[in-house]
Amino acid sequence: MSESSTAAETGRKRRRAARACRWCRAKKYRCDEEQPCHQCQRWNVSCEYEGAERLKTRQASQIIYQHNFTQELLTTSESADVSNKVFSSPTRQLRPSQRQSPDSHSGRIGGFRSSINRPDVSDEVDEVNTHTLNNEFHGPTSSLAFLATIQRQNRNQARSNVDQLPPSEDQPSSLVSTFHNEIFSPTSAAYTTTEWQKLSANSFYFRQSQLFLNGYFQNLHYIHPIVDRVKFFSRCENIWFDRPSNPSKSFIALYYSIMSLGALTREWDEESLDTTNRFDWARKMFTLASMAIGEFPGRSDPESVQAYIIMAKICQNELNPNLAYMYLGHAIRTSFSAGYNRHPSTEGAHHQEISRTWWALYSLEMETSFALGRPDSLGDDIYHTRQLPAIDGSPTMLINCMVDLAKIIKKVSYSVYLSGENITQKVMIAGQLETELENWLSALPQIIRPPSLDSMGDETSLKSNIPAWANRQSHTLRFRYYNVKMVLYRPFLLYLGHRATHTPGHFDSAVAKCVSAATKTIELMHHMFCHYSYFRTWWYNTTYTLYAASIIVFYAQKVASPPEISGLLRLVEMSVDVLKTMNDNVVAKKAAATITKASLRIREERSFNNEAAPIDEPGSTTQDSLATNAEGGVPDLFDETMYDPFDQDQLDFMTRLFPLSVDSDFTWDDRADAT
Structure with missing residues (x-):
């Protein structure tokens, strides 16, 4: 019809x-x-x-009108103190509980200030730029915010005089639009014919999408629950079946980035799909996502931020942490420019989605910066007033837990690694932070709280009919708990390893906690790889495994007594087994060879008692294979010159320990063979 x-x-x-x-x-x-x-x-x-400018103005007029009309109502209701009669949405003048960041700690620990008073947020500018159709945020220190305050006061003064009629231009123009430089303004141009043909090839790879998208939503989505699945698939149907939905670049980028991560981390029962293997599919989809999102900067919308986050996770699982750090930087700058970290004047349709996205980005940025020993780009928590997602028993409750852990992670960086306190004071500070970490663990929601840390506890969880997402989150939280504890006490292990003589002291307890966390990490990792097949495709586990194994190797070389060596080498064997399970990944393969080489050095340098039984070589690695790996550039990581526990460079421990300079046929910037 x-x-x-x-x-x-x-x-x-x-x-x-x-x-x-x-x-x-x-x-x-x-x-x-x-x-x-x-x-x-x-x-x-x-x-x-x-007449493109008039068209842009017409497209944006409804958005601008609604936004400014809301701001006018808020201003009027605040000045007349009749907000409940005029407008029922939250006003810009937030309650103290709303202005407070999630970090409720006060005081100072090791020179790190964890919270300060919140400023008044009534003088902020949050407007749509009619030239770019992007939302732009300007804080109270900006000149635009000052002009907006003067403009608002003048209008209020005019209205307070009953003898004076309101000005004819009662609907003011957007300040960010007024002062926009149209001549120099990078814009997201339309796709070329060739680009669009590549992006829409095979109906956006519809046949493969059923496997790759489910590979993400049934797996890592539970660890980073930022995308609304129902809404996402509804929009996917529009592009699959060529409905007139005019998809944005940012959504196409989000679509292909999720396809890439799903292809990379799903369980593959077959070696290839349509003659293409796991990594080639993932990298093809990643290239299409990069092409779709275009050059930075792009659109300031939630899909752009989500696409950058997912692309960072792809880089993490491809074991390229440097590139992940850079994509997260794009996501944060885009969020700041749109004001996604701020509590909105009105809670629109995307409020909950933006809240989930921002706080998930917050914790991931802190975790990634911590792992790389680099400063995060989040700034002080005083800027972040957006409310946390509601704790409603759904998978999104993990976001709140990870934000709380991110606060502790930041304190570890500032108080243990970057402060000027002496070694004795740092041990005391580490003890205080460990108490905070234990309190965080005990306060986790029951459904995702890890079972007793003295046992695996997985059988109990399975018998209790706990949802799959809750089990995945519980395991993830447990690994991150061990990781933070390892990093918290690692400097004291390095300090003790450098001492010429070892006398019992209060450093022994700190070292024991570090080694214990590394031991439990390896044991739990080995258990997970034996019993949970999905876990074998979480390639980022290479980082946790290598970190824990490195601590065990260093402890065995520098601190351990001869009777301990046998048990420590057993842990090294287990870590090598885990890394060999991920043998498809070139970095995991090199990590296995590196740890094996280090264990051989321990056997050569340590003499065992005659009563000790000989120990087999870890796995089936031979001297010939080690020679081959050495030719390929396996580093000798455990030279004493590397270990200065409080050198600033040592904060970037994993990069120094294992530089990840991996030779691969794939280059991230190669977009010529996207299809």
Whole structure:
């Protein structure tokens, strides 16, 4: 049935396009006035308008009007103290409980200030730029915020005079639009015909998408629950079945990034799919995601931030932490520019999604910066006033838990590694932070709280019919707990290892805790790889395993007594077994060879008692294979010159320990063979 006949039956006239693009005008097509319009997307042509500035203004007018109208109501209600009668949404003047960041700790630990008073947020500017259609945020120290305050005060003064009529321009223009430089303004241009053909190839790889998308949503989505699954698949159906939805670049980038991560981390029962293996599929999808999102900066919308986060997770699981750090930087700057870290004046349709996305980004940025020994780009918590997601018994409750852990992680960096306290004071500070870590563990929601740390506890969890997402989150929290404890006490292990003589002292307890956390990490990792097949594709586990094994090797070389060596080498064997399970990943393969080489050195340097039984070599690695690995550049990681526990460079422990300079046929910037 034609649209005209449908309109006649319903008694409504078909909406006529106020201004069609040049292609639709020439072909007599109906134009939907989008940028680009549906017809131009369908025919893969450049979408151009005559009088484009007026079209942009018309497209944005409704958004601008609604936004400014809301701001006017808020200002009027605050000045007249009748907010409950005029407007029921939260006002810009937030309650103290809303202005407070999730970090409720006070005082100072090791020179790190954890919270300070919140400023008044009534003088902020949060407007839509009509030239870019992006939301822009300007804080109270900016000149635009000062101009907005003057503008608002002038309007209030005019209205307070009953003899003076309101000015004719009662609906003020957007300040960010007024002061926008149209001549120099990087914009997201429409896709070229070639780009769109690559992005939409095979209906956006519809047949493979069923496997790859489910590979993500049934797996790592539970650890980073930022995407609304129902909404996401609804929008996917629009692009799969060519519905006139005009998908944005940011959504296409999010789509392909999730496809990539799903292909990389799903369980593969087959070696290849359509003659392409796991890594090639993941990297092809990653290249398409990079092409879709375009050059930075792009759109300031939630999908852009989510795409950057997922792309960072891909880089982490490809064991390229440097690139992950850079993508997270893009995500944070985009969030700041749109004000996603701030409590909104009105809670729109995307409020909960933005809240989940921002706080998940917050914890991931802190964790990644911590692992690399680099400063995070989050700034002080005083800036982050957006409320945390509600704890409603769903998988999103993990976000709140990880934010709390991120606060402790930041204190470890500042108080143990970067402060000027002496070694004795740092031991005391570490004890205080361990208490905070234990309190965090005990306060976790029951459904995702790890069982007793003295046992695996997995059988109990399975018998209790705990959902799969809760088991995955519980395991993840347990690994991160051990990781933080290892890093917290690692400097004292290095300090003790450098001492010429070892006398019993209060450092022994700190070293024992570090080694214990490393031991439990390896034992739990080995248990998970034996009993949970999905866990074998979480390639980022290489980092945890290598870190724990490195601590065990160093302890065995420098501190351990001869009777301990046998048990320590057993742990090294277990870590090598785990790394060999991930043999498809070139970095995991090199890590296994590195740890094996270090264990051989221990056997050569340590003499055992005659009563000790000989120990087999870990796994089946031979001297020939070690020679081959050495030719390939396996580093000798355990030279004494590397270990200065409080050198600033030592904060970047994993990069120094294992530089991850991996030779691979794949290059992240190679986009020529996207299809």
